[in-house]
Amino acid sequence: MSIGLIALLDDVAALAKTAAASLDDIAGQAARAGAKAAGVVIDDAAVTPRYVVGFAAERELPIVARIATGSLRNKLLFLLPGALALSALAPWAITPLLMLGGAYLCYEGAEKVYEAVFPHKAHAHEDELQAGAGDARAVEDRRVASAIKTDFILSAEIMAITLAAIPEGSFWMRAIILAIVAVGITVAVYGAVALIVKADDAGLAMAGSTSPPPFGSLVRGIGRGVVKGMPGLLAVLAVVGTAAMIWVGGGILVHGLEGYGLSGPAHAIHDAAAGLAARLPAGRGLVEWLVTATASGLVGLIVGGLLIPLTSNVLVPAWQSLRRWRPRAA
Numbered sequence: 001m002s003i004g005l006i007a008l009l010d011d012v013a014a015l016a017k018t019a020a021a022s023l024d025d026i027a028g029q030a031a032r033a034g035a036k037a038a039g040v041v042i043d044d045a046a047v048t049p050r051y052v053v054g055f056a057a058e059r060e061l062p063i064v065a066r067i068a069t070g071s072l073r074n075k076l077l078f079l080l081p082g083a084l085a086l087s088a089l090a091p092w093a094i095t096p097l098l099m100l101g102g103a104y105l106c107y108e109g110a111e112k113v114y115e116a117v118f119p120h121k122a123h124a125h126e127d128e129l130q131a132g133a134g135d136a137r138a139v140e141d142r143r144v145a146s147a148i149k150t151d152f153i154l155s156a157e158i159m160a161i162t163l164a165a166i167p168e169g170s171f172w173m174r175a176i177i178l179a180i181v182a183v184g185i186t187v188a189v190y191g192a193v194a195l196i197v198k199a200d201d202a203g204l205a206m207a208g209s210t211s212p213p214p215f216g217s218l219v220r221g222i223g224r225g226v227v228k229g230m231p232g233l234l235a236v237l238a239v240v241g242t243a244a245m246i247w248v249g250g251g252i253l254v255h256g257l258e259g260y261g262l263s264g265p266a267h268a269i270h271d272a273a274a275g276l277a278a279r280l281p282a283g284r285g286l287v288e289w290l291v292t293a294t295a296s297g298l299v300g301l302i303v304g305g306l307l308i309p310l311t312s313n314v315l316v317p318a319w320q321s322l323r324r325w326r327p328r329a330a
Helices: 002-036 038-051 057-089 091-117 119-129 136-165 171-197 199-207 215-259 264-279 281-329
Strands: none
Touching: 038 057, 038 136, 038 171, 038 215, 057 091, 057 136, 057 171, 091 119, 091 136, 091 215, 091 281, 136 171, 136 215, 171 199, 171 215, 199 215, 215 264, 215 281, 264 281
């Protein structure tokens, strides 16, 4: 009996070591895969704050929470099983779906640029798309829905990059790694967004500190600086968020075309980035990224600009006709 018990304990210890090694392997692969998607994660964090600007302070965190919940639902309920199913059953469909999402990001970003350049025409265009605008709650619901749609595209790119970075293995290990990355990235992105949108409230609290000098004076000075600087920071983030949608969308389209044999744009961008970086070796990585992002942004801006009249003159009228037809058909 004692020998059998010792053998059983040895087996348990071996299983525990194997499980620990598996957990370490999963954690390591999740960290490496998440790092691969860091660029899109930064874009996601830059895009989101603009959806909260303009609402009452007490609605900021609830709106961020609603968007974060939608983002997590996107990743875990739709994108994770979808990515695994497509990679197993129809890997050929992943690229066109990503390109469709990239085109949507280009359209969203180009529409914001159009609004900034031609505000009156852009407002008329928005009226077409948002006919029947209601009260503040309806505006919030539309803003949250728009944020979740944009997040879906960025999350799809994150999940695709993550899946590509995971070595071939069992279905369940790949699923667990994707889930860990999905939850970790969502918490990181929307935690950062929550801190950004509530920084002005923290600054107000610091500016009203009653602590004695010199520490109190320092805290109050920092608080006043935060309060004064936040509008500018949010404005910069709004611009960065719009630019991020355009360059990420353009980049998706360029890489997608390369996958179908149309490698001219991708090679031209790569050659331009490498050529300029060779002249500035001290900042090679930064220069390559800036050139690539700028070129991808130009592609995205052109595609998005073409999609604006297509949406206004074709897609929106078709959708409105369908909505008018459906009640009669019912």
